[in-house]
Amino acid sequence: MCGNSMNFNNYSLNENQQRAVDWNEGPLLVLAGPGSGKTLVLTLRATRLLQDNFQASVLALTFTNKAADEMRRRIDEIMGERADRIHLCTFHSFAGDILRQHGSHVGIQPDFSLLTLEEDRIALLDFLLSEKPSHYYEYREYSEKFQLLKEKLKNYTASIPADHHNLLVLLDRLFADSYNCEFKTSITVKTPSWIPIFFEAYCQLLIEHNRLDYGGLLYFAKKLLSENKGVLRITRLAWKYICVDEFQDTNRAQYDLLHLLVDSDNPNLFVVADDDQIIYQWNGASPERLQVLLEDYEMGIVQLPENYRCPSIIIKYANHLIRHNHIRNKYKKPLISLKSNDKSDFVTIQEYSDEYEEYSAISKIIIKNDWNVDECVVLARSGKILEKTAQSLVLNGFTPYYPRRKNEFECSSIRLIYAALRLANTRHDREYLRRLCLEWKNFTERIIEVVDVEAEAALCGGDFLRAWIDIALNEVTCDSHKVLLQKFRQYLVDRLLVIEFLDWFWSIKWSDDPLETEEKETWIDLHNEVIREHSLENITLHLYLQELDLKSKICLQTPGSLSLLTVHAAKGLEYKHVFLIGMVEGIFPSYHAVRKGPICREMEEERRNCFVAITRVKETLCISWAKNYDGYSGKNPSRFIKEMDFLIENDS
Ligand SMILES: Nc1ncnc2c1ncn2[C@@H]1O[C@H](COP(=O)(O)OP(=O)(O)OP(=O)(O)O)[C@@H](O)[C@H]1O
Structure with missing residues (x-):
């Protein structure tokens, strides 16, 4: 349905919403x-675009996979079928798509794999910066270009920091900032002379190994579109309408990619954003980027000041709070609450003498009010507080749901299978062989030496997986492990029947570890999403692994559990009852922001975090703090409470 009086799924849109739609x-x-x-x-x-025009093609870029999946669900529901003319994905996933199709123009082969573990990236750095390469790298043949770069890097060995973890942080910042080997970076005060050559050598190493990290995905996608006009043209032609959700959190690398995608002569760009909800400054988001967007495209603006979610009293506090920020769009209208009901007890504020008293009060309040836990959430700025809250909730008979972001599965049986799939995809890859040997040891406590597999593989065409299975089968004593190895051979070596193999693997309980059940459920859920997105006929093993690697392995929530979320994880969500805990100076706002002083970008970001937190509320907000945390007493309540004018209002 379309037209002026559109009413989708019982929503009657307000005038501004209708204009945007x-x-x-x-x-x-x-x-x-x-x-x-x-x-x-x-x-x-x-x-509406899809319904109005059967030739319309829409690319919608989101910030998280979860947001893309949720939008996909809503659109398919409205359309009554799977809408193939819309592609909903994250920037990273989009970059992966175009590199899979055209990456060879910049040296990336379609079956590239993703570096999801920090230790694997550090291993690459070790190789790049050490005199003596580790065994896993010495057999590779590197291009002349790379060898030259590596040679040049040697001149700087003394100046390059030895801490490779810190170097990775630097690399990520460079990628986020769309760095391209210039003599100066905008993220460091001075640019040491080794940075351009180090960055170039690292990128070349990614090419040589056909591996990409998250930063590399965007870097090579941008390189591809900016260097190859043909690919740029095809990509632009594929998507007539481009939309971006949560634009405020894009970093420079994402913006540059978007800028390439959108034809500046005919910019069909639809962006939704809130400059008061920028909370990824540490990842390269910046309040100024919205201004750049407005200037680059001469964007029309539609504002939606009407808030449908929160009680009016919360909107009042949110408006009071956020006006303390200086870096905001000066024309932004304050929020107006559309909820007519307004009770003063929608917001409560409580001080506790001790942090544990604060945590256990949550259970008491929920029980006293007979709230449904599925409709409640506990929010905090720091994960540490949430961990302690989870322990307290368990003692009080609740089931906490505290999801941690995970790039990889953690349970040994699942990691083993994943490692086997990776080696099945690239049979001659020493690093994946090393990982499989490691995971086998963790799973069975039996050691298979990489060199033994290499020797065995020399006799069977260099196929590491086949050789590894032969050795493992020769040594295995446990029946179930033997069956597992036979299935590996049957489904991953003799033939490639990954889906059948996974169905079989999931049907068996491999250990009593509850993490196994949890991660199996997560995998099955992600698996179904990938299959829905690509369909069974089109999916190859490398595509499957690439897609899975791009998804967070956060465990699924079970009904009846109480969500404990950091503010970042709660972005975009809404709950009837919100507990905002740990509201003291040094936690929320963070110690770092407090140290920097009241007027700094960090403090503004903390304030936006608080703004995001309180606007998750559909009904009640319980703010609390304790006088001591971690044994430190004399904590002061967060300045944000005062800035909301909460205390002043109560006094009057
Ligand atoms: N016209 C409307 N009529 C009824 N409910 C509406 C209308 N517009 C939005 N809502 C409801 O308001 C809530 C917020 O909507 P939505 O999640 O799209 O907001 P948002 O601006 O993306 O929020 P946030 O920035 O916090 O993520 C949802 O529950 C949605 O169903």
Whole structure:
């Protein structure tokens, strides 16, 4: 359904929302606060375009896979079928797509794999910067270009920091900032002379190994589109309408990629954003980027000040709070609450003498009010507080759900299978062989030496997986492990029947570790998403692994569990009852921001975090703090409480 009186799924849109949904061509920024229907509007407009024009193709870029999946679900529901003319994905996943198709122009082969573990990236750095390469690298043949770069790097060995973890942090910042081997970086005060050559050598190493890290994905996608006009043209032609959700959190690398995708002569760009919800400054997001966008595309602006989510008292506090920030769009309208009901007890504030008293009060309040735990959330700025809250909740008979972001599975049986799949995909890869040997040792406590497999593989065409299975079968004593190895051979070596293999593997309980059940469920859920997105006929093992590697392995929530989330994890979500805990100076706002002083970018980011936290509320907000945390007493309540004018209002 479309037209002026559109009413999708029982939503009657307000005038501003309707304007945004009706937007056809040209650049538009929907600038709006939390709970104003930004995601809704983006979803409805995309659906309308597909319905109005059977030739329309829409690319919607989101910040997380979860957001893309949720939008996909809503669109398919409205369309009544799977809408193939819309591609919903994250920037990283989009970069992966185009590199899979055209990456060879910049040296990336379609079956590239992703470096999801820090230790694997550090191993690459060790190789790059050490005199003596480790065994896993010495057999490779490196290009002349790379050898030259590595040779040049030797001149700087004394100046390059020895801490490779820190070097990775630097690399990530360079990638986020779209660095391209210039003599100066904008992220460091001075640019040491080794940085350009180090960065170039690292990128070349990624090419040589056909591996990409998350930063490398965006870097090579940008390189591809900026260097190859043909690929740029094809990519632009594929997507007539481009939309971006949560634009405020894009970093420079994402913006540059977007800039290439959007034809500046005919920019069909639809962006939703809230400059008061920028909370990824540490990842390269910046309040100034919205300004750059407005200037680059002469965007029209539609504002959605109406908030459908929160009680009006919360909107009042949110407006009071956020006006203390200086770096904001000066034309942004304050939020208006559309909820008529307003009780003073929608917000409570409580001081506790001790942090454990604060944590256990949560259970008491939920029980006293007879709230449904599925509708409650506990929010905090720091994960450490949430861990302690989880322990307290368990003692009080609750089941906490505290999801940690995970790039890789952690349970030994699952890691083993994943390692086997990786080696099945690249049979001659020494690093994947090393990982399989390691995971086998963790799973069975039996050691298989990499060199033994290499020797055995010399007799069977260099196929490491086949050789490894032969050796493992020869030594295995446990029946179930023997069956597992036979299945490896049957489904991953003799033939490649990955789906059948996984179905079999998931049906068996390999250990009593509850993590196994949890991670199996997560994998099955991610697996279904990947299959839905690509369909069984089109999926290859390398595509499957690439897609899975791009997804966070966060465990699924079970009904009846109570969510404990950091503010970052709660972005975009809404709950009836919100507990915002740990509201003291040094925690929220963070110690780092407090140390930098009241007027600094870090403090503004903390304030935006608080703004995001309180605007998750549909009904009640319980703010609390304790006088001591971690044995440190005399903590002062967060300045943000005062800035909301909460105390002043109560006094009057
Ligand atoms: N016109 C409307 N009528 C009824 N409910 C609406 C309308 N517009 C939005 N909502 C509801 O308001 C809530 C917030 O919508 P949505 O999640 O799209 O907001 P948002 O602006 O993306 O929020 P945030 O920035 O916090 O992520 C949802 O529950 C949505 O269903």
